[in-house]
Amino acid sequence: MNRIPEPVYEKDVATLVRYFRRAMHDIEVELMRMDLSDFRRANALAVQAQIREILKDLDANITAWASTTFPKAAQEGVARSIVSLGVAETFSEAMKIVKFNELNKSLIELAIADTQADLLQVTQNIDRRTRNAIRQAMADVMRENMAQGVNGVRSIRRDFLAEARRQLGDSLNTGIIDASNRRWKPTDYADMVTRTKLHTTYREAARNDAIDRGALYGVISSHGATDACRNWEGKVVKFVADAPGHYPYIGDLPRREIFHPRCRHHVSPIRRPDLA
Template sequence: MAFRKVPEPSYDKDVNKILKKYIRARELIIMELLRLVETGGDKTRVNQQASLLRQVDFIIKDLDGSVQTTIEEGILSNFKEGQAVLAYSVGDYKTLSEATENVAFSMLSRSTIDTILSDTFDDLLAATALTSKRTKRIVRRVVQEQMKNDMARARGRKIMKKGILEELTKQGLSKSIKEEGFVGIVDRKGRKWELNRYVDMVVRSKYKQARVEGMRIKALEEGYDLAVISTHGAKDACRNYEGMIISMNGTTPGYPTYSELRASNKIFHPNCKHTLYPIRSEEVLTDEELRQSEKQLSNFKKS
């Protein structure tokens, strides 16, 4: 039987659908802030601040719930596809659609899916919790600066800080919320990840992980283990692994395992394009494919 390659799907549509939810949440918060800025009177503004802080909580909570539902569907779909890809690639079914129709989740499958979902939600909830905290800080700062501005005007004075007035415009508020509020994480080097960029990375990596885990669980259950790493002409460290035969679950001696390679962060890292092509055995590969794998394995063992 020939070597069946099933390319990894594009996640752009799903990622963009999720990102739109975050963009909408950001716009809602900016709209509420603008109403606050346009309101006059210290007492009214303080009351509206309290209301807006509650509204931020509501917007973020609604965002988390909506994203969670979409993520659950996406991870389940990708895990199921991974299982179908394994069954089709090793020749158990004639078509991928036929393999998909016959996918059945085992206890191990459900446990693995639950773990991926839990990890994904932990990452995203931590990011939105930070966003909520930083956004509320901006709300309090805006209220304080607006009250100072009102007081100065009442006394016939002008605030000299041009930056403060600029921040209280729609453009200024949008910039503050984006750069200071909607921060996904702050990494160990102190770098801020914009929330949209962070969510993009998390969703893509978790969807890919779900697909690979679907393959690995199915392979373990059906008695298969070998796979070939896809080739994309990579320029980074990934190029040293393209075309290499690996062990998906560590049951075949002499081959590096998927878990080992993923832990190295040299391949299968976030945003990595590489996937696995499961095979029944080395016999389905051409002489050229075998030579490529042997070359990569030889270099890997020397490193």
């Protein structure tokens, strides 16, 4: 069989994660720069506005990233189908003749929209948490001032300010809770979500293209996995539930075992399962 490169999205995911890291860093700088001895509302509002600006930039970066990266993953998936089915000789040749059918057009649209929605949740979460933390810190400082009955801000205890600052910083690190109740740091979550979606897009694009060409089966890739996926390596699956033969339907495979979050396995389309 012609060599088809494995889908690798390390650089793409790293770029996206870098956008997150930079935004988180910039927000942290804003939070740490905040003048805690000045508890006027205007001070807090200015910091919040800065943070919102940073998050708006991050959202824009996410959108731009998703709009170029998902079509690329789908294109590579389709190219795998084209070479696997013998429509083109080489992968680079296949990449040039890739056309997205209707299924794949909506697959890409959905992947982009999904990613935006998932990551928007993260940025909204950061916005909410930092806003609460700022409000809390302002209230704490005000209370501390009153309790001491002083006007001079210098007399606020140093350890008190340090604690307020620590809580501000913490507001950035509290993570996202996913559907299976696991807690993620924002950057780890962004990494997991995009990595998983890119591989899913690649896999589904190959499948959609193959079905269109009348190829209803595929072979699951092998890279010597050590997790539960290993039991599925090299197995033949059906691309549509009612294709003939006793092969498992790809849509029915247990997600705990194969195509789980961060799974790198993909499927090469074939026409004849008996020849696999």
